[in-house]
Amino acid sequence: MTATIKTTNLQHESAATANITLTSGGNVGIGTSSPDYNLDVSGTTDPRIILQSTGTASTDDTIFINRVGGTTATNQIWFGDSGSASTGKLQYDHSNNAMTFHTNGGTERMRIDSSGNLKFNSGYGSAATAYGCRAWVNFNGAGTPSIRGSGNISSVTDTAVGKFTVSFSTAMSDLNYTVVGGGGQVDVTLANLLVATHTSTSVFYIQFSTGAANIDPPQAMLAIFR
Amino acid sequence: MYERIIYPTDDGGVAVIIPADCGLTIEEIAAKDVPAGKPYKIVDVSDIPADRTFRNAWEYQP
Numbered sequence: 001m002t003a004t005i006k007t008t009n010l011q012h013e014s015a016a017t018a019n020i021t022l023t024s025g026g027n028v029g030i031g032t033s034s035p036d037y038n039l040d041v042s043g044t045t046d047p048r049i050i051l052q053s054t055g056t057a058s059t060d061d062t063i064f065i066n067r068v069g070g071t072t073a074t075n076q077i078w079f080g081d082s083g084s085a086s087t088g089k090l091q092y093d094h095s096n097n098a099m100t101f102h103t104n105g106g107t108e109r110m111r112i113d114s115s116g117n118l119k120f121n122s123g124y125g126s127a128a129t130a131y132g133c134r135a136w137v138n139f140n141g142a143g144t145p146s147i148r149g150s151g152n153i154s155s156v157t158d159t160a161v162g163k164f165t166v167s168f169s170t171a172m173s174d175l176n177y178t179v180v181g182g183g184g185q186v187d188v189t190l191a192n193l194l195v196a197t198h199t200s201t202s203v204f205y206i207q208f209s210t211g212a213a214n215i216d217p218p219q220a221m222l223a224i225f226r
Numbered sequence: 227m228y229e230r231i232i233y234p235t236d237d238g239g240v241a242v243i244i245p246a247d248c249g250l251t252i253e254e255i256a257a258k259d260v261p262a263g264k265p266y267k268i269v270d271v272s273d274i275p276a277d278r279t280f281r282n283a284w285e286y287q288p
Contacts, residue, residue, distance in 0.1 A: 137246070139244070142278070143276045143278070144271060144274055144276045145242070145244055146244060146271075147244055147245075147246050147247070150246045150247070150248070152248075153246045153248060154245070154246055154248045154250055154255050154258060154259055155231075155243045155244055155245050155246055155255050155259045156243075156244045156246070157241050157242065157243045157244070157259065158241065158242040158243075158244065159235060159239070159241045160235075160239060160281060160282050161278065161281045161282055165241075167258070167259040169246075169248045169249075169250070216278055216281070
């Protein structure tokens with residue numbers, strides 16, 4: 001025996017209007033009597049949906065599942081306003097297995113493709129692959145040499161006048177990286193940057209020279225791209 | 227960091243390692259960046275001469 005309760009809305013006894021509305025089409029409205037979607041939550045001030053785990057273990061996650069039936073459609077999260085329902089958008093394209101980010105009218109601005117390449121359009125004209133700076137360092141090579149700032153650098157080794165070895169915290173994937181930068185004594189001498197040797201592991205050797213002699217540059221700046 | 231790592235170079239000079247703020251201890255940086263087989267010492271930065279006039283003549287004292 002199946003019991004059926006037929007109703008179109010639920011209303012708390014102290015509420016002036018219905019709290020939850022169920023339409024004949026099966027849409028459910030919370031805070032709206034005319035839900036446009038399967039579940040339509042509406043409110044005047046900061047309506048919120050919360051998915052909260054009360055567990056504190058590392059496995060007590062919260063998961064919002066957004067799933068398509070086949071393998072070619074897209075999952076989307078929209079960010080809308082009164083002018084556009086989806087002026088901002090986060091989208092997963094199952095056809096290309098790509099995550100895309102859209103802003104200002106839904107235009108795609110950034111993409112992580114199926115190979116993990118990050119592509120973005122920031123003044124470039126179209127979304128193109130961005131190549132990351134894998135390491136950088138700004139150091140003083142004169143007097144008592146010191147590092148002002150760095151990323152993915154474990155140390156700078158002073159081996160002689162104008163000669164330094166820079167070691168990476170995390171090694172490059174191969175030898176095919178590029179070193180750019182320079183050094184000099186401010187307003188006095190600009191030094192050439194010579195990469196004498198670079199290795200497949202984590203170290204390359206650099207030399208600052210004016211052509212006639214090596215110098216210790218107070219301003220030495222390097223960036224490594226791959 | 228206010229410490230430096232020094233080790234002898236193959237040409238009889240001395241190399242001075244300036245550690246970066248990379249999350250590694252100076253001992254870990256020494257183990258990683260001093261060439262294999264080289265002896266090294268961890269010294270205070272004040273022990274390193276600031277006058278580099280004769281930098282290429284510096285020698286490692288064990």
